[in-house]
Amino acid sequence: MYFLMNVLGIFVVIGLVFALSPKKREVKWKPIGILIAAELLITWFMLGTKIGGQAIGGFASFFNWLIACANEGISFVFPSVMANEQVDFFFSALLPIIVIVTFFDILSYFGILTWIIDKVGWVISRLSRLPKLESFFSIQMMFLGNTEALAVIRQQLVVLKDNRLLTFGIMSMSSISGSIIGAYLTMVPAEYVFSAIPLNCLNALLLASILNPVQVAKEEDIVYVPPKSEKKDFFSTISNSMMVGMNMVIVILAMVIGYVALTAILNGILGFFIDGLTIQKIFSILFSPFAFLLGLSWKDTMYVAQLMGIKMATNEFVAMLDLKENLNTLSPHTVAVATTFLTSFANFSTVGMIYGTFSSVLGDEKSSMIGKNVWKLLVSGMAVSLLSAMIVGLYVW
Template sequence: MKYIIAIAGLVAVFAMTYFASNDRSRIRYRPLVQMIILQIVLAFLLLNTTLGETLIRGFTSVFEALLAYAAEGVNFVFGGIMNEGTTSQFFLMVLMPIVVISALIGILQYLKILPFIIRYIGLALSKVNGMGKLESYNAVASAILGQSEVFISVKKQIGLLPERRLYTLCASAMSTVSMSIVGAYMTMIEPRYVVTALVLNLFGGFIIASILNPYRVSKEEDILEVQKERRQSFFEMLGEYIMDGFRVAITVAAMLIGFVALIALINGLFGSLFGITFQQILGYIFSPFAFLMGVPWKEAVEAGNIMATKMVANEFVAMLDLSTMTKEGALSARTIGIVSVFLVSFANFSSIGIISGAVKGLHEEQGNTVARFGLRLLYGATLVSVLSATVAGLFL
């Protein structure tokens, strides 16, 4: 039965993408079929094989070690308030390690290791996805550098891009998550679902963009010019990345304070006026999508609630809700896995502002272009999350 529902879910995703396409005559089906097969094979390897389990365990152990090292620094500064059960645990143990991981990314950038990895994985992807080198590079770089920082590395080309190529770049940035916060996710949901989502979203972004926004890149246009960073001393670079990581952590904390409080306020108002909370209403709206992703119908409203929270607020708020439901035993293991994969992306309303602001900072006119197709961007990125969760659900 789950395979029938999964097939129905995949058909629904592709139908919603196909009928929203801006030029169906340009869709190229061969690269699409290749990427869908790759998604299914990779999901099977990661979730149902010893090799996948070993790879995920290795990836997880690296981040567990980093979080342990980060705890040393956090404990040195905040040791007096790091008592078990205190309300400061989330900020200290989930958000503060972002500073350390950001510093490590800076070191790998400085040593030219990350640029090498990003460039050549991107080139390999371009042979599969039927898109340009720039689009492929951008997708890999977004998953490592972040949804706003990635545009700095290709700023030489931002002003020269037509709207369709710019859309694909922005869609990749919204469909992935930056490596600096992967460790934070792993403290809230199972690491294997984080890793699975990272891999599936990489291909899912190309699949949805290839249907929603199809085009061809000529040989003359297929160039990649990566901005060389200003040469810094090692410690100047390290200080910059540490402060960048701290700003990300503080920004996430501020957004959580605001969104959690506002959702509580809106829930209270709806409860008083209508006898049903705002999140419950959203849960009913999103429940059919949760069901098509493979969530059992009896849990579809709760899953839809979490999915809607992610879109309206952000993935951190939704992950906190999922963690609470998991501890209460309100959801089955299958539902937790499917919803976890769905949550690992930047597909939410606030990302529209973040991405358009990042592009606008580099090129005013192109930033305005991104703002104009912002809702279409969110639509595509959300379908990427639904697609990844549906494929993962086949093997849970």
């Protein structure tokens, strides 16, 4: 029964997004079918084969090594803190981001990351027959994050029409940045984090082509390549990367502290009027139909629905910290779908980040298109996370 509910959930999510699409007649189902088939194959390979499991183990080991290297630098500055048996979230999960951001920028500087993005983006474009720029952008988001990926293609965004710009805004809701993976691995199982990454990338492309399908002429189907004149010297690049990483740490820290505190304030106000009422309980009711479609028992449905609400209202870090405390009490299927759902940037604050990026790159007039379609961004972000979780859930029971 639970497996059938999980399968049904996939069709329900795609059906709901299609129902909300203002351009139903323009939706091309063949590329969508190809992408779903590719996702099922990728997930089976990662979670159902020995080679896939070894690959995930290798990636996890690599990121753990990067975190260990980062801890060397943190220990130099905070030796007494890092010597403790239990290290605070700020030191164990956030500060390593500085090193990981720098590492990814070094890969980009020498063209290694660019080469990977180009090749994988080309494969996705050829496989799905969807536009090249959108296909490449989905891969860029996977490694660089949404705002960074938008900055990379900023010269091409300037000449795109509004309806196509909206596609990039919709897709931006479903990204994560490679630099943040290390922080996730300190809280939730690695195999589901690494499974979610490519699925989110493909599902962002898939659902954007349903929610906002666009027709791209052959002469317009090109990918912007930054000129060499934009390239800085190596030491300026890594120094800037470290500052970017530190800024990211501060932003995440401020958001976690602020949102947790605001949640406590809101719970206090709700409890004043109705004893025992919390925002978590409200979210668990609102999101329970979607959580039930993940193939969960009723008890786990209410808990995962609560995590969904926390993620959408605050961010995935707050929800992952909660999940981390309950991993040992949940079934393997529940852990798999919950972790996969949480592995993305889809929440209300991300809408603000996307709007801010569009505004800085394109100006207020063109960026107003994002403000008028916030609901599409939120629907896409929620649907991508659900679809990725449902596909992973098919293979873990």
